[in-house]
Amino acid sequence: MIKNNQKRSKMSNVKILDTEILSDNWYILKKVTFEIEHKGITHKQNREAYDRGNGATILLYNKHAGNVVLTRQFRMPTYINGNTSGYLVEACAGLLDADNPEDCIRRETEEETGFKVTHIEKIFEAYMSPGSVTEILHFFVAEYNNEMKVTDGGGLIDEQENIEVLEIPFNSALAMIQTGEIKDAKTIMLLQYAALNNLMNL
Ligand SMILES: Nc1nc2c(ncn2[C@@H]2O[C@H](COP(=O)(O)OP(=O)(O)O[C@H]3O[C@H](CO)[C@@H](O)[C@H](O)[C@@H]3O)[C@@H](O)[C@H]2O)c(=O)[nH]1
C-alpha cells in the first residue's frame, strides 16, 4: 500500500516526497521519504515512524492520605527487552481513539482504576520516543478520594487488559524509581512533577 504525499510545509525546510505503509496490522508503521534543507543544501532521507495515535496519562493523588493510584500490567515489548516478569507499574493511561485528551483520560481512569474523578488538570504534553514513534502524550493530574471509587477498575474484559490497581504511599512510589521497580517514563515524569510542585503538601 503506497500513498504519495507531496507537501512542503511553509514553516519548515522539509518536503515529504512519499509515505509508504510497511505494516498496518494493528497500528501503522510508515516509511517516509523526504527532502530536508540544511545550510543551503538539500538532502534526501527516509525514516520509519510507528503511528499508534496519541495518548493521555494521569496521576491520581490523595494528599490527605498521602497516596497515589498506579496500575500494574503485562507489557510484552518490555518482556522481550529485559523486563523478566513483563509486568510494569504505570500511571493510568490510554490511547485517545476518537476522544479529546480530557474525555479520554476520564474514560481510562474509570475503566482502569475504577475512580470517577471530578476536577482534572492538564500539566504538559510530551513526545515520548521522538526518533521512532509519532505519539504525543497528554499529561494530567487529579485529586481522588474513596467516595470517587465507582467500580473495581481493571481495564476492559474484552481487551483482556487484566490491570491490577495499586494504591500506594507517594513516598514509596518515589522510592520505587530509585530501586528500579518503576521503569516507565510517563510514570516517572508524573511522580517527579508531583514532587517538584509539592502536590502532596509534604
Ligand atoms: N490485539 C492487540 N492488542 C493490542 C496490540 N497493541 C496494543 N494492544 C492493546 O490495545 C489496548 C490499548 O489500551 P489503552 O489503555 O488504550 O492504551 P495503553 O496501551 O495503556 O497505552 C498507554 O500507555 C502507553 C505506554 O506508556 C502509551 O504509549 C500510550 O499513549 C497510552 O498512554 C491494550 O489492551 C493493549 O494490550 C496489538 O498489537 N494487538
Ligand SMILES: [Mg+2]
Ligand atoms: Mg491503558
